[in-house]
Amino acid sequence: MTVTAPVLPPPPGLSRGTALALAVAGALTVSNIYFPQPLLDAIASGLGISGSAAGLVATAAQVGYALGISLVVPLADTARLRRLTTVLLLLTTAGLLVAAFSPDLVTLTVATVALSTTTVLPQVIMPTAASMAGPGRSGSALGLIGIGLTLGSTLSRTLSGAVVGLSGDWRTAYLVAAALTGGLVLFLPRLLPERAPGSPALPYRALIASMPKLVAAHPELRLSAYLGATVFAAFSAFWATLAFHLAGPPFGLGVAWAGLFGLFSLPAALLSYSAGRLSDQHGPRYVNNLAFACVCAAFVLLGTLGDRSLIALVVGCNLLVYGGSCWQIANQVRVFRLAAGIRARLNTVFMLASFAGGSVGSFAGAALYQAYGWQGMILGCGGFLALAALGMVAGRRMD
Structure with a gap:
């Protein structure tokens, strides 16, 4: 089934390039939570563990994401957003690389918790985009970025399975994710304001x-x-x-x-x-x-x-x-x-x-x-x- 995405206008208070870039960044970062789910059987075979043990990876991703929302996202109200974004992207990329080269389940699980804790940029981008869009326009900004999050969470499962199918190795999916996440460092921080408006x-x-x-x-x-x-x-x-x-x-x-x-x-x-x-x-x-x-x-x-x-x-x-x-x-x-x-x-x-x-x-x-x-x-x-x-x-x- 082929779905053709409509051409969506950017939110009025954001330039077209910035609006789409934020949506793409949200899609790529949220995918880090979901892309390992279809790989659990391959991970079990590659590490020589049971399928139920490999399921710890999916659980670890959810635990890490909850920790990140609780402990990291609030920083966006006070921290320098560009610096915070850069640090989170670099830490997530490092976590993905550690996961890609994990020799055992314990290392992979710890790396998953760590990278899931820092890959909370979608929840930083949402309030930031609402502020950038301005009064009466935040809904349009959230609608566009919300589509990015939906596409990232949905298509990441399909794409990671395809990557593993072509390469024959589950570690390749983590390497691809690391490359995509690391690439965001080159442009995403510069698109954000230095601080959130009214930052206490x-x-x-x-x-x-x-x-x-x-x-x-x-x-x-x-x-x-x-x-x-x-x-x-x-x-x-x-x-x-x-x-x-x-x-x-x-x-x-x-x-x-x-x-x-x-x-x-x-x-x-x-x-x-x-x-x-x-x-x-x-x-x-x-x-x-x-x-x-x-x-x-x-x-x-x-x-x-x-x-x-x-x-x-x-x-x-x-x-x-x-x-x-x-x-x-x-x-x-x-x-x-x-x-x-x-x-x-x-x-x-x-x-x-x-x-x-x-x-x-x-x-x-x-x-x-x-x-x-x-x-x-x-x-x-x-x-x-x-x-x-x-x-x-x-x-x-x-x-």
């Missing part, structure tokens, strides 16, 4: 300690974090069980089909660019309503026909991806409308909440599917959406 002079300990106070002070942040967690829980439950569903009756399809669904949903991901512009024009609540309707329609379709129709699964997947992407953009636009000098820390809180919701959703979805099958998982997702609806009602006067 805070020591690191005070910076981290300030985040609970931000949660208490800003109801918009609490709303967006809650909404992000609940819908991402349903989103993650679907993806955590899709491979098992496709492998069972009546489909009987291999695990590779679950990866193809990422490609099948690219049209929806690309269309979600409009969410940023709509958020700028009509407000985040308008886009939340649109996105929620799409997500609910997706699960209705998946629940009624998704247990017997592959076409229904594809259509439902596109509705879910479109709704989920628009949902996240709207919530981030709401957060980034707050003071510029705290945007990185606001994004940290929002992303940690979404990450936590996704983890709960993946666990609950797998458990419900194991116990009650596809329909049980769908009903569980309906529960997460009911919680999201309550949050929307409670926060209806914020936008």
